[in-house]
Every structure is written in structure tokens, then in C-alpha cells.
Amino acid sequence: MDGDAPTPRPGLTCPFDKLRPSQLVRDDAFFMSLAFNLAVDAWRLDEVPIGAVIERGGEIIAAAHNEVERAGDPTAHAEMLAITQAARKIGDWRLNDCTLYVTKEPCPMCAGATIMSRLGRVVYGWGDPKMGCLGGATSLHSLPKLNHRVNAIGGILEGPCKEILQAYFNLKRGRDSSAPA
Numbered sequence: 648m649d650g651d652a653p654t655p656r657p658g659l660t661c662p663f664d665k666l667r668p669s670q671l672v673r674d675d676a677f678f679m680s681l682a683f684n685l686a687v688d689a690w691r692l693d694e695v696p697i698g699a700v701i702e703r704g705g706e707i708i709a710a711a712h713n714e715v716e717r718a719g720d721p722t723a724h725a726e727m728l729a730i731t732q733a734a735r736k737i738g739d740w741r742l743n744d745c746t747l748y749v750t751k752e753p754c755p756m757c758a759g760a761t762i763m764s765r766l767g768r769v770v771y772g773w774g775d776p777k778m779g780c781l782g783g784a785t786s787l788h789s790l791p792k793l794n795h796r797v798n799a800i801g802g803i804l805e806g807p808c809k810e811i812l813q814a815y816f817n818l819k820r821g822r823d824s825s826a827p828a
């Protein structure tokens with residue numbers, strides 16, 4: 648991301664304000680707030696509002712939001728982009744000592760990537776009963792012969808993380824009847 652303010656387009660005004668977490672308490676809610684703010688950025692670009700950051704030793708080493716539309720790439724989910732960034736940043740594809748914060752429970756692809764990257768911990772906001780693969784719809788981590796298990800917890804800032812997605816899809820449904828449910 649280049650940090651430039653996106654050009655607003657009609658109908659895309661995001662009604663959600665960014666959160667302003669205290670810098671003094673760097674807990675799960677702090678890092679999830681940063682992920683939520685990336686979801687707001689995604690909405691402003693007319694992307695599905697999902698954001699992710701990766702933390703290591705108290706520092707953010709990756710930050711991304713969903714970019715499927717802009718990239719024209721169905722794999723450009725926030726988690727995938729953040730995992731790639733993190734591996735580049737630390738020069739190692741093994742992310743054992745990292746925590747991924749993502750506003751929505753990872754889909755099958757992204758949950759798979761958390762296993763392949765050996766992420767130490769995954770914290771998500773809203774648990775997705777339809778596509779979530781860390782326990783919401785199913786759990787990839789329950790594969791019996793898996794030799795890496797990710798420590799996953801959900802429900803951090805669940806309200807705002809869920810509301811921004813619901814509001815976005817409600818708007819899209821109103822504008823385009825072919826939008827995904």
C-alpha cells in the first residue's frame with residue numbers, strides 16, 4: 648500500500664470511523680484495531696472490508712487488506728498478502744513466533760496458509776459460520792496428521808469486525824443484485 652488517500656467514488660462512502668487504540672496497551676484488541684482500520688481502507692477502495700496485521704515481538708511486520716478486485720486475483724486476501732509480507736520482512740517463511748490478526752475468521756485458503764507458514768498464533772474478529780476454517784464452519788487444524796497446530800482464538804472486536812462486513816454486503820446487495828451474500 649502506498650498510503651495515498653483513495654479517491655472517493657459515489658456510493659462507496661464508508662460509514663465506519665477508524666478506531667484509535669491506546670498505544671500504551673498493546674494487547675489483542677490493540678492489534679485487532681489496526682486490522683479493523685485496514686478493513687476501513689479496503690471499503691474505501693470498494694474491496695471487501697477485511698484487514699490483517701502480523702505482529703512479532705510487539706511490532707507490526709505486515710499489514711494488508713483484501714485486494715481481490717484491484718489485483719484481479721482471487722488469492723489476494725488480506726491474510727495471504729500479510730503472510731507474504733511477513734516472510735519477506737523477516738527473511739524466513741516460518742512464522743512460528745508471529746501472530747496474525749485478521750478481522751474475519753480465515754477461509755479455507757487462508758487457514759491453509761496459516762498452517763503452511765507455521766504461524767504461531769491466529770487471532771480473528773468475527774467467526775465465519777459459512778467459510779471459517781479455524782472452527783467456524785470447520786477446522787483445518789483438526790486434520791489428524793498435521794504436525795503444526797496453530798493456536799487460534801476468535802471474538803476479538805467481533806462487533807465492529809462483523810458490522811463492517813455486513814454493512815458492506817448490504818450496500819452491495821442494494822446496488823448490485825449479483826453481489827455475493
Ligand SMILES: [Zn+2]
Binds near residue numbers: 726754755
Ligand atoms: Zn481467505
